Amino acid sequence: MALITLQTEHFRNLAAKPVTFSPAFNLIYGVNGSGKTSLLEAIGYLGLGRSFRVSRHQAVVQHQQQRFTVFGGLDAGTLNCGGSNSGMPNSELKTAPEAGASSYAHRLGISRNVGLKETVLRVDGEAVRNLSSLARHLPVLVIDPGVFDIVAGGPGKRRQFLDWLVFHVEPSFGGAWQQCQRVISQRNQTLRNGRIDESLMRAWDAQYDLLSNRVTDARLAAFALFKEAFWLLLGETDATWANQLKLEFYPGWDHSQPLSEVLVSHRDQERRMGHTLYGPNRADIRLKIQGRPVAEILSRGQQKTLVILMKIAQGMVLRPLGKQVTFLLDDINAELDSRHRQMLAEKLRSLQCQVFITSIEQQTPDALWPGTTTPDLRMFHVEHGQVTEEH
Secondary structure (H helix, E strand, O other): OEEEEEEEEOEOOOOOOOEEOOOOEEEEEOOOOOOHHHHHHHHHHHHHOOOOOOOOHHHOEOOOOOEEEEEEEEEOOOOOOOOOOOOOOOOOOOOOOOOOHHHOOEEEEEEEEOOOOEEEEEEOOEEEOOOHHHHOOOOEEEEOHHHHHHHHOOHHHHHHHHHHHHHHHOOOHHHHHHHHHHHHHHHHHHHOOOOOOHHHHHHHHHHHHHHHHHHHHHHHHHHHHHHHHHHHHHOOOOOOOHHHEEEEEEOOOOOOOOHHHHHHHOHHHHHHHOOOOOOHHHOEEEEEEOOEEHHHHOOHHHHHHHHHHHHHHHHHHHHHHOOOOEEEEOOHHHHOOHHHHHHHHHHHHHHOOEEEEEEOOOOOHHHHOOOOOOOOEEEEEEEOOEEEEEO
8 A cells, every 4th residue: 555645743843734756756855954765754653653753752752842743645655455435533643634534545643642652543433442553554664774773773773674574474463573572571571580499490391382383484475486586686786796696594493303392401501691692682693705795795875775676585485475665765866876876766656656756856767767667656855854745
């Protein structure tokens, strides 16, 4: 599905008026501080339930305000996925104008009172409890300067990368992973209690083993799909390092042994450390060249290419499932040269994704798709939080 209408209230410096987008490409430009990245951030809230820029909700609410709201209307998008036209958000969430409301396939809303620390979530006018209920309708992928930590950062960044895909491939994954994390928390508390009650630890181990295998099976299945798409994509590039790259999934323990046995054999080690050292909380995607991490071998530019290909591969996995990914590309002129921008734009067009691209200077379609037919697109200028479409 694609986001065709966005309206915010008290979100950063954005004006509280609805904006209508193309289900394909949206080119957004404006000077630094104009609000163009805030626009992407608001879109990201509907697909991620959080900011991709900061960790605290308080940072996005306007000065002297206690609540912000983001509303989005979705249509079937360029993949023609279909959907229902049920429901209207009630007065707890500011909505887009009534005009054209029946054309929405789904209606998403998130409102956060930062003073009371309360969040209201709505899908098609009905209150929902979990952010996953919003996220499953609008798969959002972000390419911004921070995304390159997937390669250069720690395992947590790569787990997050993989788990986004697992969530959209296997709907039951989110609940299983939450249960698993709760058990990990209980195990950690028991490990820190000093003298360990072995019978209690074995009880936690049994639950942990069961949930860990469920989580790991889902990750392995999604990783296999990702790996197939990634190698196909990599084969189309002229990257000199491509045939040396090794890509493997590490589940967080030696998978040739049952996790329950690994935990018992490393009980003393975990007790000394005071937390769980083995299991899906330690999973990683290992990217190596000549046996060394790619961050030690590839240049910054090569790492950017690698991450972009990994992101596109995620979209390739979801397309056969009838899911249209919304890509948010923030200030790509600062991160990518013209050749890589063109490569990315053309790959995303072939995927039939919805794409939002921001830049400081106005982007011409010819610069992104030279010598080819320009895809369906809309151009927007952002100034002091006001988003204006240019024709």
